[in-house]
Amino acid sequence: MGVAIDASCDLPQAFLQEHDIAVMPIVVRIDNETFLDDRSPAETQRFLDQKLGTRSHSAETEPCSVEDVQKLFLDHLVLQRDCVFCLTITATRSPINDHVIKASFAVLKHYREVRDQAGIAGPFLMRVIDTRTLFAGTAPVIVEAIRLIQAGETPAAIRERLTHIANNAYGYMLPRDLYYLRARAKKKGDRSVGLFSAMLGSALDIKPLLRGYRGDTSPVGKVRGFEHGIEVLFDYTAKRVRAGLLVPVVCISYGGDLAELARLPGYDRLRAACEESSVELMEAPMSITGMVNVGEGAITLGFAAEEHVAEF
Template identity: 75%
Template sequence: MRIGLAIDAACDLSPAFMQQHDIAVMPITVKVDGQVFLDDRKPAELQRFIDLRLGSRSHSAETEPCPVEEVQKLFLDKLVLEQDCVFCLTITATRSPINEHVNRASFVILKNYRQAREAASIPGPFMMRVIDTRNIFAGAAPAVYEATRMIAAGDTPAAIRERLLYIANNSYGYMLPRDLYYLRARAKKKNDRSVSLFSAMLGSALDIKPLLRCFRGETGPVGKVRGFEQGAEALFGYAAQRVRAGLLVPLVCVSYGGDLAVLTHLPGYAGLRAACEEHGVELMEAPMSITGMVNVGEGAVTLGLAAEEHDAEF
């Protein structure tokens, strides 16, 4: 059985990994300051967004997740012909309507795929499974990574689905923003009260950065640090501890809203890399999606891993 993967563009993964596993992308349209971007995780469009240096204006951006009709088209024109089963992984349904769009599209796809496959002389049924990773950005990576491992091992769709639901429930996504004013402005744009004006003003005045966590679809602060670099050191140090304690998936994904070369120079990153190498864990560096950058600001770091339930200590 041919089993493939599709993700929404806000799932942060490295381009090389996506190409290696032929992962399809359900794009997001981003409109900001008169410019329109198709966030499909392609490097050229991502670089165009960065080069335009929209900066603080991006907080007013409008984002449009892949419409139901476009999801249907992607599947009926392409994926039902190339695969016999496709797992669609999306960022948490609590933060984006894309999971709902894909679920709605699946009814039409599963009703009409036979005609497309018969016209191409492809025998047999087609299956489609939608998985809510219950996380955001780099936090979605462990479930996608685990799916590729299980597909390569020849596991059944039923076994893969059960395992991915477990990994989604035990995935942790962390975020360290650079600009609290930006984060507060974007939150206000989306009617999200998670970052108040007072905390943004106080944090900026004292250079205090929050460490935010997404776990099982819920996002909130789990710590505060003085300065972005100290925050990075705390976050990478925590991740190294989790690597040494044992992960459910041998992956730590780190995404950055800008030039990935910056990661190497952040405090604590060398220690995280060493811990991953010592314990056979892949350290994946991923460019943050355009959608991610307009939501949390350029220069932010997100980190994802899957582990047994625990309390973060910062």
């Protein structure tokens, strides 16, 4: 069994390589530049080096098409695996989940002839899971998928468990630039960040703390200043870690140099809480797609926990 994700699922590159996780890429076009967002460190660094963050709100993004998903599976994955779990960011914010579901019909129709030609016996299974959250918020679902596969669980049991984790996966986002966030929202026809709110927030340095949860992305709090906001988010997460998580992992993705994370206020306390609770603290570069949508320098953070009221 194996796992495939879309490129906007934020996880460390080392984790993806260790567990041979396939990545469904996203094409990003900014002015005359084209980037293939496949979580390649070199491509992400090229985006950062060209300092495209301030104008990438006008970017055009093309998620992996139905045809591209079919090709990835029929050319590679059906020959390498007997069962693949496809995990995507929430279907309410991206068409990629719909593309993968549509592609699965053709894959399941044609896989047998591909495997027969290669001398591979037995059926092939493809299961699509909507993580119902965004960016680093998808990490607990993906980490749990790997754990269950390694534990030898059945596909049915894995799917049931991953659906439960997806329903309890929390993805938090803190942007640096409200004007950028509004410009990107306007580009996508999303009215969630109004001009007045952006102007007022920027003038007072008040930023929304956004949450992706069960398919809904909306503000759950306001903080004054980016660094103060990060401290509030890290301290809140440390509290949730001590209360107990459904999957022993917290993932942070950052739209910049990961070396800056450890210097942010509250990070040491979060790391200490994770160590005390035997929870892995992952650091991942934000995908190019994530930076285009939330803004360079933004942070997203994900964990899975029983349903609770956000207290900010």
